Amino acid sequence: MKTIEKKLTGKVVVITGASSGIGEAIAITLARHGAKVVLGSRRKEKLEMLTDQIKKSGGEAVYSVTDVKNKEDLAQLVQTAVATYDRLDVIINNAGIAQLNRIDDLDIEGWENMIDVNLKGVLYGMATVIPIFKQQKSGHIINIISTSGLKIAPMQGVYAGTKNAVRTITEAFRQESNGDIRITGISPGFVKTELADHIKNDQMKSAIQENMEKMAISPIAVANAVVYAMEQPQDVEIGDIVIRPSVQN
Ligand code: NDP
Numbered sequence: 001m002k003t004i005e006k007k008l009t010g011k012v013v014v015i016t017g018a019s020s021g022i023g024e025a026i027a028i029t030l031a032r033h034g035a036k037v038v039l040g041s042r043r044k045e046k047l048e049m050l051t052d053q054i055k056k057s058g059g060e061a062v063y064s065v066t067d068v069k070n071k072e073d074l075a076q077l078v079q080t081a082v083a084t085y086d087r088l089d090v091i092i093n094n095a096g097i098a099q100l101n102r103i104d105d106l107d108i109e110g111w112e113n114m115i116d117v118n119l120k121g122v123l124y125g126m127a128t129v130i131p132i133f134k135q136q137k138s139g140h141i142i143n144i145i146s147t148s149g150l151k152i153a154p155m156q157g158v159y160a161g162t163k164n165a166v167r168t169i170t171e172a173f174r175q176e177s178n179g180d181i182r183i184t185g186i187s188p189g190f191v192k193t194e195l196a197d198h199i200k201n202d203q204m205k206s207a208i209q210e211n212m213e214k215m216a217i218s219p220i221a222v223a224n225a226v227v228y229a230m231e232q233p234q235d236v237e238i239g240d241i242v243i244r245p246s247v248q249n
Contacts, residue, residue, distance in 0.1 A: 007231045009034030012085040014077055016068050016125060017095030019046035021193025022144060025219035026092060026226050031059030033227055038081040040066030068095045068121030074128045088132055090230060093125040094144040098195055100155045100204040111158045118162035137180045142229060143170050145187040147244055155204055174239060182237040184229040189244030192216035215245040
C-alpha cells in the first residue's frame, strides 16, 4: 500500500452500495486512510473481490450482502460491523438507483424502486445506527444525495424528489441532534460510475452516458469529500458538500 497520511485510523465505517462507483471508491479511499470498512450491496462477488483487494493492500474490510430495501439486511450489515470491530463510527448511505423518465411516462415500478432504495433505504440505514450512536454518544451519518434537485431538470423529477427528500431529512436530523451524532449530506454532480448503465429509458440512458463521457469526474473526488467530512473533530460538523465537474452548469 502506498504510504499516505492515515487520517482515519481505527474508524469503523459501514458503506452501502459499496460494490461499484462512488461506494467502491469511498471504501478503497477510507481503507487507505486507516478506516475499517464494512461493505454492503447485493452483488456478493463484487463485495468479495473488493474486500480481498483492500486486505491485500494492508487495509481492513468485511462485507455482508445487503439489499437496502430490507431493514433486516441493514441490521445484519451493522451487526457485522459491531461484531467484527466492536463499535461503529460512521454509516455512509450511498446505495442508489436512477430511473429517469418524464413523469407522464408513468414508470410506477421505477418510482417505487427509487423510493425504496434512495429514500427508504437511507431511512432504514439511519434507523439501524441511531440507537447505537445514541448509546455511544457519538456517530456520524453521511448521506450521498445529488445535485439533481438542487437544479431541477425534466426527466429527473422522481429521482430528484427522492434525493431532495433525503436532503430535507438530513437537515432536519442535524437540527434535532444535540451534537453527539453528526450528519453530512454530500451532493455529487456527474461522476463516472455504472449509475447510467441501469437506466431503462434508452434515450435517457445514452444522454446521461454521453454526459458522463464528456464531463464526469472520478468517484475518488467524492471519496475525498467523505474523508474531509470524517476527519473533523467532534465539535465540527460538515453539513453540506456539493461537488461537481468544473464544467457542469
Ligand atoms: P453505481 O451504479 O456505480 O453504484 C450504485 C451502488 O448501489 C452499487 O454498489 C449497487 O450495488 C448499489 N445498490 C443498488 N441498489 C441497491 C440495493 N437495493 N441494495 C443495496 N445496494 C444497492 O452508481 P453510483 O456510484 O453513481 O451511485 C452511488 C450514489 O451516488 C447513488 O445514491 C447515486 O444516486 C449517487 N449519485 C451519483 C451520481 C453520478 O453521476 N454517478 C451523481 C449524483 C449522485 P449492487 O448492484 O451490488 O446492489
